[in-house]
Amino acid sequence: MGEINNWELMQLDNKLSESDxxxxxxxxxxxxxxxxxxxxxEIYEFIDKVRTKFNYMSKSGKANIYWCQQQFKYSRxxxxxxxxxxxxxxxxxxxxxxxxxxDRLTISGKxxxxxxxxxxxxxDVIDVDKIKSFKSSEEISDYIFNRCISFIPMDExxxxxxxxxxxxxxxxxSFRISSIINExxxxxxxxxxIVPEKEYRxxxxxxxxxGKAGVIDVLLRLLDDSYAITDYKTGKPKYYYxxxxxxxxxxxxxxxxxxxxxxxxxxxxxVQEGAFKVINENDMIEMDPINVRFGRILYLSDWVxxxxxxxxxxxxxxxxxxxxxxxxxxxxxxxxxxxxxxxCPINCEFYQVCKNSYEFRKKYKDLSKKVxxxxxxxxxx
Numbered sequence: 001m002g003e004i005n006n007w008e009l010m011q012l013d014n015k016l017s018e019s020d021x022x023x024x025x026x027x028x029x030x031x032x033x034x035x036x037x038x039x040x041x042e043i044y045e046f047i048d049k050v051r052t053k054f055n056y057m058s059k060s061g062k063a064n065i066y067w068c069q070q071q072f073k074y075s076r077x078x079x080x081x082x083x084x085x086x087x088x089x090x091x092x093x094x095x096x097x098x099x100x101x102x103d104r105l106t107i108s109g110k111x112x113x114x115x116x117x118x119x120x121x122x123x124d125v126i127d128v129d130k131i132k133s134f135k136s137s138e139e140i141s142d143y144i145f146n147r148c149i150s151f152i153p154m155d156e157x158x159x160x161x162x163x164x165x166x167x168x169x170x171x172x173x174s175f176r177i178s179s180i181i182n183e184x185x186x187x188x189x190x191x192x193x194i195v196p197e198k199e200y201r202x203x204x205x206x207x208x209x210x211g212k213a214g215v216i217d218v219l220l221r222l223l224d225d226s227y228a229i230t231d232y233k234t235g236k237p238k239y240y241y242x243x244x245x246x247x248x249x250x251x252x253x254x255x256x257x258x259x260x261x262x263x264x265x266x267x268x269x270x271v272q273e274g275a276f277k278v279i280n281e282n283d284m285i286e287m288d289p290i291n292v293r294f295g296r297i298l299y300l301s302d303w304v305x306x307x308x309x310x311x312x313x314x315x316x317x318x319x320x321x322x323x324x325x326x327x328x329x330x331x332x333x334x335x336x337x338x339x340x341x342x343x344c345p346i347n348c349e350f351y352q353v354c355k356n357s358y359e360f361r362k363k364y365k366d367l368s369k370k371v372x373x374x375x376x377x378x379x380x381x
Contacts, residue, residue: 209274229295237299264295
């Protein structure tokens, strides 16, 4: 039997042999940022944590490989959680701006996670008969909003970001439900179209046949009884279709369209033949075949302009395979290409780590300059 490559090792469920751990260590993790953080046997625990996160990598996270492969490596491989990120800065003696750490990693992450959790659980307390009795979309929105807010603990209710996101979500759901009622009336059959099925909310899936895993926010039943993928976002919107602002046409960026297509396609491939719904870490059940034809990335901050569905086509599937091929090549070779621009110090949280890395220092050890000057030289050359 030939040697197992890194890509295969990253996707294995079971514990690895010592030689396998060492193979991953020397090809992927043996650089200054890892050496100073972990020692054996702690390095084995770290690699296992990385492998778990790697298999459940966010679908939007994969798109980072097209921007800077080194940033992808730091954010998706070397640093699987917030504590590792903070610890790395402390060991490298890099100043940490507490307000940056809190805003970027703690508060916003907590809100985003809570919003997603509530958008799932709120449907367990929604009364469809009550919704059918309302006379306006505003009443429907208010009803859903109040149900959402009821899930937030009192010590967090003062954070107006919850109110903002749940108001946006409630307005969107009111629009969706009103459209269903306008089409079908208020007969008993509409419940299956209004209430997302519990088994298809926050759906954790593994598909061993294609080596993919992930979590789908919701699969919504459409009026033709097919299903559509919806992934909710609380961040800055990306647009698939051309938008209108104050009467001026704003063309969607081609890279934003590609990012959306790639993410939708990743979710689509998850639920194809070979999909298993994950119950817990020790239990999963094979999913019934499901007809999914459409998907969308719905940004709550501008749901009006991001709620349109995109039809999944063969070209999108081919492009998704190309993305996997690029990541697989990086993982197998251990080489992640840097993309250095003037925006690195501003936009990349790993800028300080990158310029302090063993790889960077080794390459430019002949330069008798400060690291910042050397990094500038690196960018220009």
